[in-house]
Amino acid sequence: MSAAAWAEWERRLGAEGFAWDAGRAVARPGDVEQTAAVVRWAGEEGIQIRVGQGGGNLAANAASPAAGAPAAANGGDTRGNGGAAANGAGAASSAVAAAPRPVLRLDLRRMRRLRFYEPGDLTAGWDAGATVAEVKAALAAHGQFLPLDGGGGAATLGAILAARRSGPLRHGFGTARDFVIGIEAVTAAGEIVHGGGKVVKNVAGYDLMRLLIGSAGTLAVITGVNCKVFPALAATETIAFTLADFAAAERLRSRLLHSPLRLIAWELTDGTVGGTGTGADGAEGPAAITALVRFQGSEAVRARYRRELAAIAAESGVEARAVEAEAEMWDRWEAERLPLAMGAPSGVAVELLRRTAEMAASGGRSLRFRGRLALGAFGLALAPELTGDARAAWPREWRTMAARVHGDAWLQDEAEPWYAAWRGMGQGARNDQAQGVGSGAHGDHAAGGRDLRREGDWMVRLKRHLDPRGLFGPAEAGA
Amino acid sequence: MSVAETTPPAGTSRSAFHTADRPRWEDYSRCIHCGLCLEACPTFRLLGEEMDSPRGRIYQIAQADAGRLPLAGAFETHIGRCLDCRACQTACPSGVEYGKILERARAELAAQREVRGPKAWLANYVFRRLLPDPKAMARQARLLRWYQRGGARAVARATGALRLLGLAQAESLAPEVEGEFFRAEMGRTFPALGPRRARVAFLAGCVQRVAFAGMNRATLRVLQAAGCEVVIPAAQTCCGALHVHAGRRAEARELARTNIQAFAGFDAVVTNSAGCGSALKEYGDLLENDAAAEEFAGRVRDATELLAALGLPAGMLRPLPWKVTYQDPCHLAHGQRIRSAPRQLMAAIPELELVEMVRADSCCGSAGIYNVVQPEIAGRLLDEKMATVRATRAATIVTANPGCMLQLRAGIRRSGAADRVMHVMELLDAALEPGAAENPAAKPE
Amino acid sequence: MEKLRAIRPRLQALLGPDGVVADALGRMLYEYDGGVDRGEPDLVVFPRSPDEVIAVLRLAREHGLAIIPRGAGTGLSGGAVARDGGIILSLNRMRKILSVEVENQRARVEPGVVNLELSERISGTGFYFVPDPSSQKACTIGGNVAENSGGPHTLAYGVTVNHVTGLEVVLADGEVLRTGGMAPDMPGYDLTGLMVGSEGTLGVVTAVTVKLTRKPEAVRTLLAIYDQVDRAAETVSAITAAGITPAALEMLDGFTLRAVEAAVQAGYPLDSAAVLLIEIEGLQEEVAEHAAAVEAVCRQAGAREVRQARDAAERGRLWAGRKQAFGAMGRICPNFYVMDGVIPRTRVGPVLRGIEAIGQRRGLRIGNIFHAGDGNLHPLVFFDGRQAGQLELAREASREIIQLCVEQGGSITGEHGVGMEKDELMPLIFSEADLDFMRWLKQAFNPEGRLNPGKMLPTYKSCRETALATRPELGKTIEARI
Numbered sequence A: 001m002s003a004a005a006w007a008e009w010e011r012r013l014g015a016e017g018f019a020w021d022a023g024r025a026v027a028r029p030g031d032v033e034q035t036a037a038v039v040r041w042a043g044e045e046g047i048q049i050r051v052g053q054g055g056g057n058l059a060a061n062a063a064s065p066a067a068g069a070p071a072a073a074n075g076g077d078t079r080g081n082g083g084a085a086a087n088g089a090g091a092a093s094s095a096v097a098a099a100p101r102p103v104l105r106l107d108l109r110r111m112r113r114l115r116f117y118e119p120g121d122l123t124a125g126w127d128a129g130a131t132v133a134e135v136k137a138a139l140a141a142h143g144q145f146l147p148l149d150g151g152g153g154a155a156t157l158g159a160i161l162a163a164r165r166s167g168p169l170r171h172g173f174g175t176a177r178d179f180v181i182g183i184e185a186v187t188a189a190g191e192i193v194h195g196g197g198k199v200v201k202n203v204a205g206y207d208l209m210r211l212l213i214g215s216a217g218t219l220a221v222i223t224g225v226n227c228k229v230f231p232a233l234a235a236t237e238t239i240a241f242t243l244a245d246f247a248a249a250e251r252l253r254s255r256l257l258h259s260p261l262r263l264i265a266w267e268l269t270d271g272t273v274g275g276t277g278t279g280a281d282g283a284e285g286p287a288a289i290t291a292l293v294r295f296q297g298s299e300a301v302r303a304r305y306r307r308e309l310a311a312i313a314a315e316s317g318v319e320a321r322a323v324e325a326e327a328e329m330w331d332r333w334e335a336e337r338l339p340l341a342m343g344a345p346s347g348v349a350v351e352l353l354r355r356t357a358e359m360a361a362s363g364g365r366s367l368r369f370r371g372r373l374a375l376g377a378f379g380l381a382l383a384p385e386l387t388g389d390a391r392a393a394w395p396r397e398w399r400t401m402a403a404r405v406h407g408d409a410w411l412q413d414e415a416e417p418w419y420a421a422w423r424g425m426g427q428g429a430r431n432d433q434a435q436g437v438g439s440g441a442h443g444d445h446a447a448g449g450r451d452l453r454r455e456g457d458w459m460v461r462l463k464r465h466l467d468p469r470g471l472f473g474p475a476e477a478g479a
Numbered sequence B: 001m002s003v004a005e006t007t008p009p010a011g012t013s014r015s016a017f018h019t020a021d022r023p024r025w026e027d028y029s030r031c032i033h034c035g036l037c038l039e040a041c042p043t044f045r046l047l048g049e050e051m052d053s054p055r056g057r058i059y060q061i062a063q064a065d066a067g068r069l070p071l072a073g074a075f076e077t078h079i080g081r082c083l084d085c086r087a088c089q090t091a092c093p094s095g096v097e098y099g100k101i102l103e104r105a106r107a108e109l110a111a112q113r114e115v116r117g118p119k120a121w122l123a124n125y126v127f128r129r130l131l132p133d134p135k136a137m138a139r140q141a142r143l144l145r146w147y148q149r150g151g152a153r154a155v156a157r158a159t160g161a162l163r164l165l166g167l168a169q170a171e172s173l174a175p176e177v178e179g180e181f182f183r184a185e186m187g188r189t190f191p192a193l194g195p196r197r198a199r200v201a202f203l204a205g206c207v208q209r210v211a212f213a214g215m216n217r218a219t220l221r222v223l224q225a226a227g228c229e230v231v232i233p234a235a236q237t238c239c240g241a242l243h244v245h246a247g248r249r250a251e252a253r254e255l256a257r258t259n260i261q262a263f264a265g266f267d268a269v270v271t272n273s274a275g276c277g278s279a280l281k282e283y284g285d286l287l288e289n290d291a292a293a294e295e296f297a298g299r300v301r302d303a304t305e306l307l308a309a310l311g312l313p314a315g316m317l318r319p320l321p322w323k324v325t326y327q328d329p330c331h332l333a334h335g336q337r338i339r340s341a342p343r344q345l346m347a348a349i350p351e352l353e354l355v356e357m358v359r360a361d362s363c364c365g366s367a368g369i370y371n372v373v374q375p376e377i378a379g380r381l382l383d384e385k386m387a388t389v390r391a392t393r394a395a396t397i398v399t400a401n402p403g404c405m406l407q408l409r410a411g412i413r414r415s416g417a418a419d420r421v422m423h424v425m426e427l428l429d430a431a432l433e434p435g436a437a438e439n440p441a442a443k444p445e
Numbered sequence C: 001m002e003k004l005r006a007i008r009p010r011l012q013a014l015l016g017p018d019g020v021v022a023d024a025l026g027r028m029l030y031e032y033d034g035g036v037d038r039g040e041p042d043l044v045v046f047p048r049s050p051d052e053v054i055a056v057l058r059l060a061r062e063h064g065l066a067i068i069p070r071g072a073g074t075g076l077s078g079g080a081v082a083r084d085g086g087i088i089l090s091l092n093r094m095r096k097i098l099s100v101e102v103e104n105q106r107a108r109v110e111p112g113v114v115n116l117e118l119s120e121r122i123s124g125t126g127f128y129f130v131p132d133p134s135s136q137k138a139c140t141i142g143g144n145v146a147e148n149s150g151g152p153h154t155l156a157y158g159v160t161v162n163h164v165t166g167l168e169v170v171l172a173d174g175e176v177l178r179t180g181g182m183a184p185d186m187p188g189y190d191l192t193g194l195m196v197g198s199e200g201t202l203g204v205v206t207a208v209t210v211k212l213t214r215k216p217e218a219v220r221t222l223l224a225i226y227d228q229v230d231r232a233a234e235t236v237s238a239i240t241a242a243g244i245t246p247a248a249l250e251m252l253d254g255f256t257l258r259a260v261e262a263a264v265q266a267g268y269p270l271d272s273a274a275v276l277l278i279e280i281e282g283l284q285e286e287v288a289e290h291a292a293a294v295e296a297v298c299r300q301a302g303a304r305e306v307r308q309a310r311d312a313a314e315r316g317r318l319w320a321g322r323k324q325a326f327g328a329m330g331r332i333c334p335n336f337y338v339m340d341g342v343i344p345r346t347r348v349g350p351v352l353r354g355i356e357a358i359g360q361r362r363g364l365r366i367g368n369i370f371h372a373g374d375g376n377l378h379p380l381v382f383f384d385g386r387q388a389g390q391l392e393l394a395r396e397a398s399r400e401i402i403q404l405c406v407e408q409g410g411s412i413t414g415e416h417g418v419g420m421e422k423d424e425l426m427p428l429i430f431s432e433a434d435l436d437f438m439r440w441l442k443q444a445f446n447p448e449g450r451l452n453p454g455k456m457l458p459t460y461k462s463c464r465e466t467a468l469a470t471r472p473e474l475g476k477t478i479e480a481r482i
Helices: A003-017 A032-045 A093-098 A132-140 A157-163 A208-212 A246-257 A299-316 A326-332 A346-362 A388-405 A420-424 A427-435 A455-466 B042-047 B054-065 B074-081 B087-091 B098-112 B118-130 B134-149 B152-159 B168-173 B206-211 B213-225 B241-245 B249-262 B274-281 B291-299 B303-310 B340-347 B375-392 B402-415 B424-430 C002-015 C024-028 C050-063 C115-121 C141-147 C191-195 C229-241 C254-264 C284-300 C312-323 C325-332 C345-362 C390-407 C423-428 C432-445 C459-470 C473-481
Strands: A018-021 A024-027 A048-051 A103-106 A114-118 A123-127 A180-187 A192-196 A220-228 A236-243 A265-269 A289-296 A319-322 A340-343 A366-372 A377-383 A410-413 B188-190 B198-202 B228-231 B268-271 B300-302 B323-326 B396-399 B420-423 C043-045 C067-070 C087-090 C097-101 C106-109 C164-170 C176-180 C204-211 C218-226 C248-253 C274-282 C305-308 C336-338 C365-371 C376-382
Touching (some): A003 A032, A032 A180, A032 A192, A032 A220, A114 A132, A114 A220, A123 A132, A132 A157, A157 A220, A180 A208, A192 A220, A192 C432, A208 C191, A208 C432, A236 A246, A236 A326, A246 A265, A246 A289, A246 A299, A246 A346, A289 A299, A299 A319, A299 C284, A340 A346, A340 A388, A346 A366, A346 A388, A388 A410, A455 C176, A455 C191, A455 C432, B054 B074, B054 B098, B074 B098, B074 C024, B087 B098, B098 B241, B134 B206, B198 B213, B198 B303, B206 B213, B206 B402, B213 B228, B213 B303, B213 B420, B213 B424, B241 B249, B241 B274, B249 B291, B268 B274, B268 B303, B274 B300, B274 B402, B291 B300, B300 B303, B303 B424, B323 B340, B323 B375, B375 B402, B402 B420, B420 B424, C002 C043, C024 C043, C050 C067, C050 C204, C067 C204, C097 C115, C115 C141, C141 C204, C164 C191, C176 C191, C229 C274, C229 C284, C248 C254, C254 C274, C254 C312, C254 C325, C254 C365, C274 C284, C274 C312, C284 C305, C325 C376, C336 C390, C345 C376, C376 C390, C390 C423, C423 C432
Parallel strands (some): A024 A103, A048 A103, B198 B228, B198 B268, B323 B396, B396 B420, C043 C087, C067 C087
Antiparallel strands (some): A018 A024, A114 A123, A180 A192, A180 A220, A236 A289, A236 A319, A265 A289, A265 A366, A340 A410, A366 A377, B188 B228, C097 C106, C106 C204, C164 C176, C164 C204, C218 C274, C218 C305, C248 C274, C248 C365, C336 C376
16 A cells, blocks of 8 residues: 555544554554544555554463563554564464555554543443553552453553453453453444443343453454452462472362362463573572462461461472562563463363473473463473474374363464464364264264364354454455 | 233133132232242153143143133143142242142132043042041952952953053052051050150041051050050041042042041141141141131141150160161142151161152152052152162161152062161151050050 | 144154144243243244254254244243244253363253252262352253353352353254363353353353352351441442452342241341341351451441351351242232342442332332342332233333433343343443444344344344345345444
8 A cells, every 4th residue: 555545544543643663554543433433444445454452363371571571563562572473474474465455553552541440349441552550550549450460561451352361360360251341342344332331240232242352353443341350469478389290280280179278370380481480489490390379368368378288288298388579470470471372171281281291392392381270271382492384283283182182172373373273173073073082072962973063163254244354354364 | 120920810701710619819829930949840850841840830720710721631631740749839939839729720620520431430439438438448458458469460450450440550559458457446545655745636547547557556656655645536537638639629628527526626636647637737728717627727747747846755766777768758848848857756766877868858759649640750750769769778768658658669669779668657666665665555535 | 834834743753742842732831931021932842962953943944933942941031932933942851961070170061951950969079050040949051051140149250151161052054063162261252252141042052061160168148237228238338348259248128128038037137127148258267257357347337237147057048038039029919020230339329219219209119139249139119910000110110220220330131131021121221333233243143033033132123134034135235334
């Protein structure tokens, strides 16, 4: 598209609302009406829109920006490496290559208004461009908080929601899908639509919050959210268990699962990720598989946790120690972005990690991981990283391996096109039928020869239905 | 914004009900069709259809009263399939007295239905002659005893004679008639052992007299051991429960009046049959606006209820190291809301182990004469019941109603799920300390 | 009717004689659910397996008939009622618990499994299924999914959608879609979350993967007694402000609690103006501290008395009053609306006063019983159904109350669903653009509008859907807008 054509955009949006950034056109609407207008104009002119907050990738747990790093050039895009993965050789490259359409980036950071806040009702609403730091500050003033620990303070709410990013506190408080109670978005038709409302319990209409959170900006542009917020954490403590191997990790997981303790975070790492990167809690020494559990409460309550955890450690023959300066450690916890994300039913996740480590070792690499032990969701990295064809082949190999462990296990590689993980999903179910492997959750109920539509295919179909002209991100997905 | 809506006013000319015993709007309109009764209902759990649920039956009755449904056909089928077990009454948050509504609908059906042929003859014979008349009952029982002991049973089965009489399934359920009928005891008084703590009258029961004489005697011994003077009025008759279930309310009223007279003047009227007890306690509803009936109903006690309230004297029971499971009779648990009394009494037996079965208060399929008139559904309920009994690994099923005992015995014969079925009174009797167990000479009333 | 004559023998051949109900009485018995709405279906079918559900949906597509999925029929918004004929698909014979995987904290069940039955079956494991609607003894998990059911304990643990991780759904054309699964955070769009609460308009659920939750170590139940309703209302926000999230926080007003007490003997004092029923769960130490803190907050806010249940039996009694409240009200007066609206928790006091004013203006008695902790009101509007015009009066009052909730920043339903009861109220909280987007979303899954027609989205638009089914060229107009 010619510079002259973009000049028309500049005229429409004004100096504040339009910018050139490293040779890319960026729209910076000041409110939701302007956002809707941008989407309508883009639709009329056949321009594709990339919402700043990540547009390309659906990383669930892996991606996170370096704390305090300058905001990426394209605004709401909070991924550590800026827009490189989205526009460069990574995520969306295939889509971009297939669609030589002009691209307009949409940066919502001018929209950062606190829309309402009712401390007595534990509810608040913001524009999507509000940053985590701003949200935290507003809530802290009233002794409240949101468990937005999946990204640094510069991340915008919109970015967190689009990628459905979450951190360790997800264990105790859930993801955005659990605490967002209302949403405002601009559809591909340029209409402003709402779902939910301002109250914590509400079943009127379809759950647009669930649909749009985690949709990576591919269905609509999230412009505002209402949240249920939480009373601030009480005094917290963290205990680290040093584990000899995966078997010990699994034993600890099962033991804790059956205890009445109500932890707010419950992590497992290979010891190289988290904290400063030298050890789980920043301590010197060789990296080892480490589980970290965090709990809150009064001194009496925490004493109970300490007692129980010490007993469990003694009974399991593992070393447990209190982590010093744990709040600071947790602040750093998600600082390093891991390129892969995996999930598996909690009871098989550790076994799957073990096999993944084996798979990595057979290729001469070590597996680094960090994630939610009780839930079975982890970020992964190979050291050293794979590149080229080997990198492209690895997720496929992993999915074949994992399908034998459990049909519902999934993997996302941010280097893959954004829809690849969807396609990878349901492979287990397919394998059930092809190989007679019954480990998939669907195995026992499945009748053979059904007209079985894979969920990934349906997501593509829904994408085309809601955005038939491929306005948001690469519409060619799955074509 | 949902509503417990109005039902068209009853008693319009369009109503399908015509008699004075019609189901009453005041009763059925209390149902807000919330559906909380559904899972409590054995026929709904089995058949999974609204038509065979308490809510659905009440709705049918309401619609019939509003003139939207005729009584013939499907209505009769679904009303007929109800066990009248009252489990829905326990589940109902609105306090709907379902039994009343159902029994009145059945009365309407009975009044409007003209049945001819051998079945009707048999029904008339059973309800009008057999049940109210101990002598006729004894005659039949002797016949049955002969039949049970002799080869005639095989012959009759083979020829299908029983089927002709509509008793084919009933045959396997017929009580094993016991050696000596409960006849000599009628009209006599049995003294309390030790200090007298109560003076009660005992309902001997029409079926119990010939088929459960041993159980009646066990009940007497236990009552006496617990300090009760027990009188057995000779003028008593059948309680009328089976008549009410079958919608024969006029006949039931006559029986009720006889009993109210026969049992006048006692602290309590005691029965060991949950079905009879339930019917006796509902005389007030049967004989509407009758003060004597209300007063009578207030004195009726199930034997377990009486004993649990009275408390057992120390040292009355010796250890019985058995493993038992308890089936709540519907007409005790749901009809009379008595659940803890029998359990308390069992707990008083040293070393006895009570293993609760799942859904102990769900109907076994006996339900009065249900197992005779709805054999298929009754059989399926019984199979489920036996499976839960088996899971307890108890050798003895304890219950508190003769009808349930017959059904459960048929169940264990068929499935081998347990070794025997006993009444709570029989269990207590087995645990009586020697000396307390003898039946001292009775004196005439 | 031609269609029905043609499909009936085919359904009977498929499902057997006891799998199809077509007689007048049977159809009449499926014209209601737990609520007010009525509508007689043309047929009722009872599949026993997913394959039978698929076959029924294919036949229905072929013959162009509507499908209305139904669980136990305990819903309160007409969700399982055939608004305009069609086939009721009763799923209550599909009641197998397919798997229980405690280590994965998941169970997989068929839709007809009764809510409480699942928790009872796994009680030995120390885990349970959290959602606890008052109808939990009878309602099915499939129905919970369709309506996104709540219950008293959703305050701390969330509603059904927070406890469902995967579904097997049969779509309008008989296609099977499996969403989510046993793993957490599965990538892509949250189709599971979209399906939950879609009131049977997007597909028929044939299997549900649910989360199992560890039972709390300790539970304590408190009863706070008030002489003034306002004080009870203030306590609700005071507890929130104190940073304590009880597992449940319920409120009954004086009129309601007296009726309940007469029926259930829960131990609510008859001379009080309101009671709060507060439950706290967690570790022993935590529960003790929070109970003490809550008690202090209640007293400070003006509670006359605060009682703590001493044992499980007393706790059960206190809860029996709440769980059986609606039924107990039926003892006083069989005709009443059970309403469902939501308000911000800070507005409980003003809204209760507003409701009282509405009742006085219209000469109707209104009782209040609700999940105060999350602002979910259930006003009961009493009327005498035998008097002409009373029903309409009650309906008008109810509408006014909903309007009041919306004005205070609330919603038209917190847990009963929209169904056919409140579809016309949807414009109170959603714009035409919002509703159009939802309609378009529905089109993706249910293009012919044959799945539970006339529910959730206002019906005046459903004529357009019907028009689309017969004149697809109209669809292009809509598509062009998107």
